[in-house]
Amino acid sequence: MKGAGLLALGLSMVAFSGAIGGNAAISQLPTVNDVAVLGGMPRALSEFGFFSDMREQSGSHDVIPYRLNTPLYSDGADKLRFVYTPAGESFTADGDGLLQFPVGSALIKTFAFGEGDKRQLIETRVLLHRADGWLALPYRWNEEQTEARLALAGARIPVTRPDGSQISYRIPNKNQCKTCHSKDGEVVPIGPKARNLSADWLALSEQTGELASIPQVERRLPLWEQRDEVSLDAAARAYLDVNCAHCHQPGGGASNSGLDLRWEQDDPHAIGIRKPPVAAGRGAGGHAVSILPGKPDASIMVHRMNSIEPGVAMPELGKGTIDPEGLDIVSRWIAEMGQ
């Protein structure tokens, strides 16, 4: 029975969303516009009614925040994630893999820099589960931070990050959304896999009726901020799974590379160890293999993570800056292999 425990769930999310109106009575929360989720291409984000307060990013009724244990790096942007399932519906688990959302559901992700009053919302990407499959749409926030408009063709905008650095931030176009989100030609969500969600969140979702039943997860991806407390192997493989495997897996956008960086892949060659490149071009950087154990500086994987040059840089999309934390973990993981 969904709804009864919703307030409790919402309150428990405050810790990391910082955005839930904890004392708002549920009945007063606005509801999502299911018609907009199910059809058309709304020009404005507000048309969906996902938020009770757009600027504050407070979810409407049945719009539940979540986080991923290990997230995708997006030029250091903070990401506010929400899942919406229609009234009376719930999502189900598929082992430790991707949660299965009913038609009418939506995944919402807002990219932002800065905190508090200084927080600047850049874009919100929505994944809408429609009768004919998932649709990915990007919305760009206006300067007044009152509305986000559909940006089908994407955009490139200058952003000043909290540390003062200036970057050219790329909002992907609709096709580029699909480039990462396609598996066997179909658009699918990437993030909300049971193994990359906390046990607490899954348990709460089950209590509130959002989740049909709690799945068994044998090996959970580590919390990224606690990566130093787990093995380098676990941290690096989690990072590669989340940042690379949406393309680098069978049926993914880079399937022809033969590189498979999924968490569950245990064939050393498939994850790049001593694997020669196929179509890397100058991305190979003069190196012979993706991973040369003990030699991060002679590994194509590190070379490409350490570049922002199109044609060399990996990931190809959604990255305009190098991720120092990811680079550090993967480099140390490869160095450790030599010992």
Add this chain to the structure above:
Amino acid sequence: MLKFSTAVLALASASSLAAATHDIAPGEGAQERLQEALILAEPGDEIVLAEGRYVLTDGLSLDVDNVTVRGAGMNASVLDFTTQQGAGEGLLVTSDNVTLRDFAVENAKGDGIKSKGADQIVYHALRVEWTNGPDAGNGAYGIYPVEASNILVQDSYVRGASDAGIYVGQSEDIIVRRNRVVENVAGIEIENSNRAEVTENLATKNTGGILVFDLPALPKVGGGQVLVARNAVIDNNTDNFAPEGNIVAGVPSGTGVMVMANKGVQVLDNALVNNSTSHVMMVAYTQAFDDERYEPRPVDVVVRGNIYGSGGNAPDFEGGQFLAAAFGGALPPVLTDGLHQNLSVEDAVPVVSLGLTEVGQPFTQAQPQLVQPAADGAIAALPAVVLPAEMEARLK
């Protein structure tokens, strides 16, 4: 009155179903206007690029079936990616039944035009060029269809690719014809693919003219049934400028046609002129591999009806000069590492074998000798590659 309304309704619905033309002109906002047209196009639509130079900062992509992108000519409508800041290619196509014709892609930071999983694609009269010529900093592939069936690449021009000008990978039913590939590392490369015809192309000033490769440990292995016929493969002596690590970085400068692994390759009726290492070379894959599906040796290869000009006078591999000297100053026009299976060289030219006996054996152990390779039995002609008739009809 009722009748009239029905007629109007019928008209309205007919026009909304008819293919639309989206006219795009260069200038302010070209990136967004063109990309939006590529997204909003409906199947059957045509996107027309007016003459001029389109300055682009990010990769473009098309994901709608049955769309034509047409320019005013390969020198008239130019997609200029010199200032590209993101994405791995200039234009990416991921939908079926697409026609790309009569425009240019210049200076893409990664690949020029890539199509992945895009069946029945036609590349016609395109120019993909890195305008600074050979440079390791150029993008890898010019025209790059991969993981698809029914591919036609014709009447196009590719220059400056740091890997292959035209690269077809992990695909089947392929025709590559009447193209000009100039100053790339590999002019044309067919890799891990089946049923391909590479005909009537001009491959010149590349490091290697035409390569037919099969590599292990990819989703699709076991390439073969590749016809290389009636091509002009001339003067492919450009220093190899591929970044190390890539398989083509090992291609000697001066290579005409090179076959590595593959089952069923026929090299027929080509003009092979002034390729200073070898006009036709057959080798096994040399690196270690762990793939039960994979045959590392070239099998069932026919070399027949070719015209051989000068060449072989400056073999670009270790000990090559000594070998050439031993043969009177130039290597014979056809070279095998000795590991071929069922090779039939029917041309009246000498064939040199490096005399290797095991896959992976280093070239330093070569025992060069002249050989006269003949097949165990007659090798049948390859069946013609037949693409769906509607693909050619689109170009009429």
